[in-house]
Amino acid sequence: MSFWRRRRREADLEEEVRSHLEMVARESVERGETAKKAEQAARREFGNVELVKEVTRDVWGWRWLRDLADDARYGMRVLLKNPGFTIAAVVAIALGVGINVGIFSVLNGAALRLLPIPRAEQLVSVSQIFHRRTVRNTHGETSMFSYSEYLDYSEHNHVFSGLLAYEPFLEGTLAGIKMQQLLGTATSCNYFEVLNEHPAQGRGFVDSDCAASGENAVVVVSDQLWRDTFGGDPTLVGKKITLNRMAFTVIGVAPPGFTGTEPMPSAFWVPITIQKVLDAGRDRLGDDNMSWLALLGRVRPGVMMEQVRADLGVIAGRIDQLNPGRTTSLAISTATFFGRPEERESLIPVAFVILAAFGLVLLIACANVANLLLARASARQKEIALRLSIGASRWRLVRQLLTESLLLSMLGGALGSLFAFWSFASITQFVTSHLPHMFSTLAVNVAPDFRVLGYALALTLVTGILFGLIPALQSSRLDLNTALKEDGAKSGPGKKSGRFLRNTLVGAQIAVCMILLLAAGLLLRGLYYAQTVDPGFEMKDVAAAFLYPKAQGYDETRATAFMGRLRERLAGLPGVSEIAQAECAPLSHDFSADYMTVPGRLDKVLIEYNHITPDYFSVVGIPIVRGRDFGPDETEDAPGIIVTESTARRLWPGADPLGKTLRQDTGREYSVIGVAKDAQVSHLGDVNAPYLYFPAGPQDNVRTYVLVRFAGSFTPVDKAIREAVRLLDPDMPVDVVRLEDYLEVWRSPSRIVAALSGALGVLAVLLASIGVYGMVSYSVSRCVREIGIRMALGADRTEVMKLVIEQAMRPVLIGGLAGLAACAAVSHVLSSMLFGLSAHDPLAFISVPLLLLLVALAASYIPARRAMKVDPMVALRYE
């Protein structure tokens, strides 16, 4: 109903009532009463005029709206009258809501937003889920498709205007003045058409680019690569560039800002059919059982998601039928970053933990505001009692109080969201720039969209009800007689239930705070532990050079010759004392593992392994504790292997491992010739994982780490190694790092999480200590009379203070213990970031609670001092 019609109705009702009263009055006058008396009689007759009007308005059905406006106006006045309270509450809510909205906008940007391409809502990503355990070759994720499967879906669907396939994360080495490692994409030739991203210069791919395989090397480069590497050369299109030793003709430059459909930007695009030439020796294109292609389809206008599912499901069913033993289902969803099932699965728990941690801080803020409201409610007891006694219903009062708290939360939520929108873009940039370089280019758009705004609004409303409801229910449940007769300030330490509520809130705050702080403490301890722990091998003064000759077209023979010459050169470098080669450098995040059987036992054991040259153990300083090291010419053809101590203990408990055998799935048997000391060579903090060493053979030279023990500083050695490689083959990329540098990659996730939870913890402590401070100072102000009496009766000042602090500490202790128990129950989720430190590390579990206790003591000491200064005479004369 419109506002103006409402206004007219209101005036109408007013006049109707007035005319009624006049008629009653006139009749009385006619009966001979005085005008004044008559009017009084009329009013009596009409009962409570306002009430009648209100009940009548009810019939119109918009009373709630008017009430809401009234409540909001009244609430605003109340808030303006108590600026101190209002500011404290709004700031607490703004902090809580702000960081939550901020972190949500990051998650939203990472995983919920549509892809940043034109009409992205039409794009769906298609994945397949294998239900029965089938043998499937995988390059990327299992949920991806083979080329033949892609062609099947592309040709036989009726729902897409185009379906594209691409291989994400294709590594390419760009030759030039400076060699560059790039991340690119191999795509089907309808890629730019389907995405509707037409190259800014030149052209996109056409079908003929994909027709023949390996002949027509064409490439589209990203706008950024064009600008940064080719200096914005306007004649680049048509020129040739060299990628992985192959000449490619540049046919186009992608539109500015287009970086592909993965969170990590793509620098170039090549036709999918070039794959087997580019990645020498591996033919993924022809392997029908190979998962390596991600699928994106543009849905025809007017086609519903259900139709897409049904149509593609038919094709999936047919493929299943043609391949006995295979059962798949399709996962089809609107295309976003991190959209594949595997990526979702790893992202969702992380996102959940992060949101929960941030939510906890909001909870503390809510508890704070609720406590403030409770304290203020008792100051407003008289007002509320008055309103109840003149006929306001309890529900009406609760609504009024809730409106006030919603106003507060709206103010705080708006302020906090603005803060989040303004600051989180720069915070995200700061954080990603401190990630290890492989993540630093993540393209996350944290700008607010309708989802973020919706989240902010929902969070604000929930917050307002969360902190407002209990105080509202509590304070509207009044005993009118006592409330009106007594002044609130005189009625002792407050009503029992009110105090219980306040204590519960403070206890909850402390509990939540304890959880956050303990998590931060554990992670910091873990970091320190990782920095000081002995990994069991010598990482100082060892350089690791990674070479991948196979990617440059070398076969085994050429690679072996190349490595032989390289090692000769390296051995001649000044300062270099020892050289070894390994399939996986220690802690380099390079893992290999295989299932092995122990003869005489049924179960298979998953064992990580490494192929190493004989000097490996002496370069990294791992002693052989039993048996012997590999001989200089020993290769995998000889059956000898070396296992670690803990592996030997696990596989052959109590027996001598030397001479024991292990069998591969292929049937080959190996026998143990030596036992090496345990070392954390694979996962930092994990010594006990089964691990074994094979001797390296020529086949290991096509992809290898060269470990060089040197004396002196790293820089000249780094330079000399690169120079040695360049002299042998100027186009061979090489990556040289110190072994210690690998540690950094291990530590950075826990460093980020520790920083995050530390910051949250500090915020939580701040909010919780304000909560404790508020509670104590409030209860002191309520107890002035009681304290006065105690003092008048001879109580000591320190005794009074002890009493106050004791009272304050009870909820703190109970809450703290609860938080401690809760954290102990869930802290194991952090264990992957603790590097072997116990998830119940006693140092963290003792020092953090002590710290929190100290803070709580300090927060209650300051207001408690006021209790000491109470002058009994003044307190007793008060009122």
Next chain:
Amino acid sequence: MGEKRERYQNRIELLQGTLDLLILQTLQWGPQHGYGISVAIRNRSGELLQVDTGSLYPALHRLEKQKWIKAEWRISENKQRAKFYQLTAAGKKQLTRERSKWSQLSDAIAGVLQPEE
């Protein structure tokens, strides 16, 4: 509250829903304003039924919202502007329905109250 209850003791409390019937019935004799309706009900019931204004006006507005009666401003016999209510066609039908409902109800109650023979 206590005082109010006392004042009403010597009157008959209207049954829930019967006020609507009385208003519709009163309006059958012609358009009338709120005060007139209350006076008419009082007089025709021999001063026994006193319509509480706090019930009368909400009832009038409710009936208006149901489109059983409509209202317009007119000048009363005392040269005073007043809001006159009158029955609509739907209101007349409603009155018939309510009347038959009421006579069924009163028959039923009379049957129950009849002394056994």
